[in-house]
Amino acid sequence: MADTSFLEWPFFEDSHRELAAAARAWCAGEIGETGFAEHADVDADCRAMARKMGETGWLKNCVPAAYGGANETLDVRSLCIMRETLGYHSGLADFVFAMQGLGSGTLSLFGSDQQKAEWLPKVAAGEALAAFALTEPQAGSDVASLAMKAERDGGDYVLNGEKTYISNGGIAGFYTVFARTGEAGARGISAFLVPADTPGLSVAERIEVIAPHPLARLKFENCRIPASALIGEENAGFKYAMGTLDVFRSTVAAAALGFARRAMDEARARAKSRQLFGDTLADLPVVQSQLAEMAIDIDASALLIYRGAWMKDSGVARISREAAMSKFYATETAQQTIDKAVQIFGGLGVTKGSVPEALYRDIRALRIYEGASEVQKLIIARQLLSEGS
Template sequence: MADQSFLNWPFFEDKHRALHAELESWASANLPVDHSDVDQACKDLVAALGKAGFLQHSGAKQGEKLDVRSLCLIRETLARHDGLADFAFAMQGLGTGALSLFGTPDQQAWLDKTRAGEALSAFALSEPKSGSDVANIELSAEDKGNHYVLNGEKTWISNGGIANVYTVFARTGEAPRAKGLSAFVVPADSEGLEIAERLDVIAPHPLARLKFNNVHVPKTNMIGEAGAGFKIAMSVLDVFRSTVGAAALGFARRALDETLARAKSRELFGAPLAELQMVQGHIADMALDVDAAALLIYRAAWTKDMGAARVTREAAMAKLYATDKAQEVIDKAVQIHGGDGVRKGSIVESLYREIRALRIYEGASDVQKIVIARQTLS
């Protein structure tokens, strides 16, 4: 089992330690799952996480509060056991994040379903010409009186094709670029919403390109105010960006655990790998990067939980450092495992594929450097 001494850090309360113990027990008994049918695996994972009560942490209705430390602990623990389980949990939170933070009571009725594991959610932000540059969104939402009509495309949408509800960001045109975007709740069965393409990636997850062909959305489905879409998207990412770092931390912890076991059991030149100074140097670097990443992640989560309106700088630092360093930790794990490290189906090989996307989605590493620089210069 991975090192748990970090749970004694002052960032955590007894409720977090209890949550970790409960989830660790559940994950050890239920994960990993069969990934041969990724769509079905995600549906089953959401149902199981909902039944076990862990999805209650993924959203918050009016009068409740998202606990970012709990979100991070859950993602870290699930990622350490099964990357697809982390994905399934994460999308229930990210997909309904705008509803948790800005939704009306009627809109938040979706949270009853997503937190129970009875519906899957998705966050439809990226477009063919709008990834890191959110203000460049082109999908249009034309005001038709009592409803809007949506036309355009979204792509790289996690849970695309299996989600029951999408949070969609579209251009309503109140002003140029960022000030002219709005957010909507769009049920997956809306007429004119088409799954145009399923997208395959190196670590299989359900992803899709969506087409909106004259999709009618009632005005009551707008989240927040017209023109507030960019603010809503950034507020959601401000909460969930730290959790991406937490997932990377879970991958890195698993890689370190696998490396320690390998170094102690594998012999080279008549002695365990662990006795070689070069291997010890790699292990020291890995342990250092894991702890430093954890400190940045839980600092950001604690700061948000303590009432900070925004943690843009802290979350960007946590996501950037944790994802980049997890890539390095896992690469060292592959190297120390030798040929077994690149054997398809081995744990470190799967970690190698899982980690790469985390340095891209919810703000690529280079974009996080821009965010940190601007925040530091301001």
């Protein structure tokens, strides 16, 4: 069982502690020891998990209370607690929860009342899977360089271009799509709500990665949507994308923290039971050193994550620096923690079907998506350099 003493830190309220306890109990009963098993049909498993989370009420944390949510506004600490807990038990369960939040996040934060009323209750119920369509073949971390166009035509917009590495691509009920409506650079981007069955939107390719998730390359060919599909104001899409990531970037770090906690618990159990040279692995100073490093990195990650989440929930307008710090540190050190666990397990650690092997595959993408580690360092450095004179 993962250490939960961090919940006594002053970052949390009783409601967060209650949420964590309920989520742990649910995961133990509904996911159990099968969370890192192979998935024969990832699409079907994602749909089933979303429905199950919707029925249980976990997805209510992904939308505001006015549209079926658990809190008046998105509560970042609750989102982080859920992702950490789910990540500890199942990489795919964490993915499903994360995408319901991220995919609908721009809508929750900046959408019209009509847009929210139509889609957010379905997100909370697990009836409509959400997707965040930002990345393009030539525009990943450099969001301002995206090329997909949305041209005004009377009372409509016409979308043309491609998106790639889109999570929930092919199974989403709707996509939050970012496209260029104005000048080059950050100031000419807008956000749109595009239902999956819109004519002109197609799945050009399904993409397989080392930790199976629904991913796709999407093609928009004269994809016509009404002007009412515009989210917020025209040419404000870059600001909306960054505002959405400001909320959800900390949750990526929380998922990594859940993976790291699971890796440490697996490694500790293995070290205490595995016999070597007449003693257990746990008796070896080198293994003790590895376990100590895991514990230090996990606590440091948790402090960074929940500091940033608490700041956002306390009303701080932008936490780009704090979110970048937590995302960078937690994902990088989780990779190291999981690698140490694999080493402690030896051959079993790289055997397909073992928990360390699954964690090893699950963690790698977190150092890339929602801003690669190198981008997080740029964000931190630029804010540091802008301070003072």
